[in-house]
Amino acid sequence: MRHHLILHVITKLMIPLIVLFALYVQFHGDFGPGGGFQAGVIFGAAFILYALVFGLEDAQKVMPEWLIRILIAGGVLLYAGVGVAGLLLGGNYLDYNVLSEDPVSGQHLGILLIEFGVGTTVASVMVAIFFAFAGRGRRKEG
Amino acid sequence: MVTALAIVLMRDLFAMAMMAGIYSLLSATLFVVLDAVDVAFTEAAVGAGISTVLMLATLSLTTTREERPPRHTALIPLAVVLITGAALVYGTLDMPRWGDPQAPIHQHVAPRYLEDSPSETGLPNVVTSVLASYRGYDTLGEVTVIFTAGVGVLILLGVRRRKSDGDGES
Numbered sequence: 062m063r064h065h066l067i068l069h070v071i072t073k074l075m076i077p078l079i080v081l082f083a084l085y086v087q088f089h090g091d092f093g094p095g096g097g098f099q100a101g102v103i104f105g106a107a108f109i110l111y112a113l114v115f116g117l118e119d120a121q122k123v124m125p126e127w128l129i130r131i132l133i134a135g136g137v138l139l140y141a142g143v144g145v146a147g148l149l150l151g152g153n154y155l156d157y158n159v160l161s162e163d164p165v166s167g168q169h170l171g172i173l174l175i176e177f178g179v180g181t182t183v184a185s186v187m188v189a190i191f192f193a194f195a196g197r198g199r200r201k202e203g
Numbered sequence: 204m205v206t207a208l209a210i211v212l213m214r215d216l217f218a219m220a221m222m223a224g225i226y227s228l229l230s231a232t233l234f235v236v237l238d239a240v241d242v243a244f245t246e247a248a249v250g251a252g253i254s255t256v257l258m259l260a261t262l263s264l265t266t267t268r269e270e271r272p273p274r275h276t277a278l279i280p281l282a283v284v285l286i287t288g289a290a291l292v293y294g295t296l297d298m299p300r301w302g303d304p305q306a307p308i309h310q311h312v313a314p315r316y317l318e319d320s321p322s323e324t325g326l327p328n329v330v331t332s333v334l335a336s337y338r339g340y341d342t343l344g345e346v347t348v349i350f351t352a353g354v355g356v357l358i359l360l361g362v363r364r365r366k367s368d369g370d371g372e373s
Contacts, residue, residue, distance in 0.1 A: 086244065096331050098345075099244040106252045113256065130357070137350045140343055155339035172331065175339070179346050186353030187253055193360035194260040 065114070072114040079107035087180050088173070097176040101183025108184070109191045117195050129189045136182030140175045147171070216262055224255035241330060 087100030112120035144155040157171025158164040209222050227250025234243035316333050334342055 096241065096334065099241060099248070102245060102248040102253065106248050109253060109256055133350060133353050137346055140346055144339070144343070155343065175342070176331075179342065182346050182350055182353075186349050189353050190356045191253070191257065191260070193356050194257055194264075197264060197360055 068114050072110060076107050076111055079110070080104060083107060083180075083184075087176065097179025098183055100176075101180040102187060104180070104184040105187025105191075108188050112188075112191065112195065117192070121192065124188060126189075126192065129185045129192070132181050132185035133189060136178040136180070136185070139178035139181065143171055143174045143178070217259075220255055220258040220262060223258065224251045227251040227254070 083100045083103040086103060087097065108120065108124065111123070143157070147156045148154055152158060155171075155175075157168045227246055231243045231247040231251065234240070234246055316337060
């Protein structure tokens with residue numbers, strides 16, 4: 062990987078902002094526009110930018126493949142698990158009212174959790190697809 | 204529109220990928236104009252960002268020139284497209300006028316969502332409450348679709364070969 066000074070510095074400046082914005086979109090989605098899907102792709106884009114500029118090996122050190130696989134499945138399981146938790150607490154599947162004493166705060170908790178699950182899955186699927194595409198050419202060369 | 208035509212007419216795949224990115228960015232601004240900021244986020248990040256990168260990654264693996272397609276008559280595809288288009292236009296004739304408040308879609312469950320959502324879920328953003336709470340099953344299905352897509356790509360491309368790397372193309 063050749064060393065591009067300007068690219069490296071600008072990317073280092075940009076990535077924290079992008080990740081911060083992704084987290085804002087994720088957890089502020091209840092009040093402003095946004096939610097798990099949007100936050101997931103923004104986070105994925107930040108990570109792909111890092112991988113583009115600093116190289117695939119460095120990016121895979123930050124997020125190794127086994128971690129990505131766990132996160133992909135973990136997001137869906139978190140979503141489905143919230144539904145099962147509703148069942149166990151005596152409600153319907155994906156009924157958040159029973160998650161807390163007060164139905165409204167139960168809804169809050171449920172929506173926050175499932176949006177987090179959505180964001181996790183979307184972000185890690187995006188990164189996984191990029192790694193799969195970018196890693197393919199690398200492996201053939203080597 | 205101009206970019207879409209340019210994509211169809213161009214032969215250089217690299218320029219095509221760039222034009223597709225520009226097209227996505229333009230439609231993202233269009234979504235902002237239409238007040239659909241959520242969709243604009245997604246379009247800008249996925250359409251203009253990630254999918255362009257993926258296309259470029261694919262191009263770096265293959266070639267950047269499109270092969271000249273074999274020449275054959277365009278009459279049958281043209282007829283199919285015309286008939287389908289005519290059927291779709293005929294279908295729109297029965298639809299209620301655009302923006303009509305009496306249209307069935309505005310009468311069914313939408314008023315209840317709009318009126319009761321703040322008190323039932325305590326969220327000011329109705330889009331989120333509909334997406335995550337009232338339509339929780341649908342969103343679970345969408346996440347499962349994305350999960351399946353990721354697993355599919357990993358199975359097709361991402362699995363490390365068990366034997367040593369050198370044996371054969373996959």
